[in-house]
Amino acid sequence: MNFELLELREDRIRYLLSGVSAAFANGIRRACMSEVPILAIDEINLYDNTSVLFDEQIGLRIGEVPLVADELDLFSQPEDCQCGGTGCPGCRVDFMLSKEGPGMVYSEDIQFTDPGVRPAFDKIPLVILGEGEKLVMEGYATKRVGKEHSKWQAGTLCGYKNLPSITVSEACDGCGKCVEACPRDILVIEEGRAKATNILECSLCKLCVGACEAAAIDLKPIHDSFVVSIEGSGSVAAKDLVARAVDEIKMRALDLDSKLAELS
Numbered sequence: 248m249n250f251e252l253l254e255l256r257e258d259r260i261r262y263l264l265s266g267v268s269a270a271f272a273n274g275i276r277r278a279c280m281s282e283v284p285i286l287a288i289d290e291i292n293l294y295d296n297t298s299v300l301f302d303e304q305i306g307l308r309i310g311e312v313p314l315v316a317d318e319l320d321l322f323s324q325p326e327d328c329q330c331g332g333t334g335c336p337g338c339r340v341d342f343m344l345s346k347e348g349p350g351m352v353y354s355e356d357i358q359f360t361d362p363g364v365r366p367a368f369d370k371i372p373l374v375i376l377g378e379g380e381k382l383v384m385e386g387y388a389t390k391r392v393g394k395e396h397s398k399w400q401a402g403t404l405c406g407y408k409n410l411p412s413i414t415v416s417e418a419c420d421g422c423g424k425c426v427e428a429c430p431r432d433i434l435v436i437e438e439g440r441a442k443a444t445n446i447l448e449c450s451l452c453k454l455c456v457g458a459c460e461a462a463a464i465d466l467k468p469i470h471d472s473f474v475v476s477i478e479g480s481g482s483v484a485a486k487d488l489v490a491r492a493v494d495e496i497k498m499r500a501l502d503l504d505s506k507l508a509e510l511s
């Protein structure tokens with residue numbers, strides 16, 4: 248297996264994975280979306296809501312605010328906690344929100360009792376309050392995984408595509424129709440013949456193949472090479488998200504291994 252880093256930002260990582268099956272690449276993608284535990288607001292008690300939104304809409308919006316925890320690993324998922332899931336500082340973190348209009352209620356107005364926990368972004372608008380309107384609530388966040396609810400989804404836009412192979416035969420007369428047809432500027436004419444430049448950006452749409460009357464373009468996916476793009480919700484840095492996803496898969500594999508060993 249080969250790994251080549253293509254792009255790294257706080258919220259996004261893109262890499263080329265070669266010498267693996269589609270199931271392997273997809274396993275990491277799926278784990279990023281559904282198996283990496285993070286904090287999200289789980290329960291609220293709404294004491295006052297005179298805004299234009301129903302209580303349920305407020306609850307839905309506040310649940311989807313991504314949260315950052317300085318010490319995420321110190322929190323347990325409720326079912327794994329020593330309290331047995333009834334709720335304690337080891338598996339939940341309380342918050343308050345109290346605001347009176349006029350003005351916008353932003354994510355930064357959610358105040359957690361633990362100073363190490365906060366919304367990932369300050370200015371996510373939740374609801375606009377008119378003169379004298381109020382929003383007062385308290386509640387708590389818990390740590391769970393994305394397969395339980397999208398609000399615990401640490402990876403949001405996660406996808407992969409095969410790396411393409413593009414070759415142009417001697418039948419090419421350099422007419423340039425494929426260059427015009429390509430929406431991603433992959434092809435150029437060099438020395439009278441079409442040539443692929445940045446194949447990492449090719450979407451395998453085949454518009455170039457359709458445009459070529461000389462049938463000079465051979466375009467095919469490389470079946471064991473994948474360009475993987477992982478974008479996080481903001482709760483966990485993209486790099487850590489992939490590392491945590493891989494750890495989750497590894498833990499499951501070890502668990503399976505030991506269960507199989509018990510059987511033999």
Ligand code: SF4
Pocket residue numbers: 428429430431432433434448449450451452453454455456466
């Ligand atoms: S397959 Fe699509 S994106 Fe790729 S080179 Fe051809 S036209 Fe461009």
Ligand code: SF4
Pocket residue numbers: 415418419420421422423424425426440441458459460461462463464
């Ligand atoms: S359309 Fe075909 S013949 Fe024309 S430049 Fe592209 S590959 Fe060559």
Ligand SMILES: [Zn+2]
Pocket residue numbers: 325328329330331332333334335336337338339
């Ligand atoms: Zn607990």
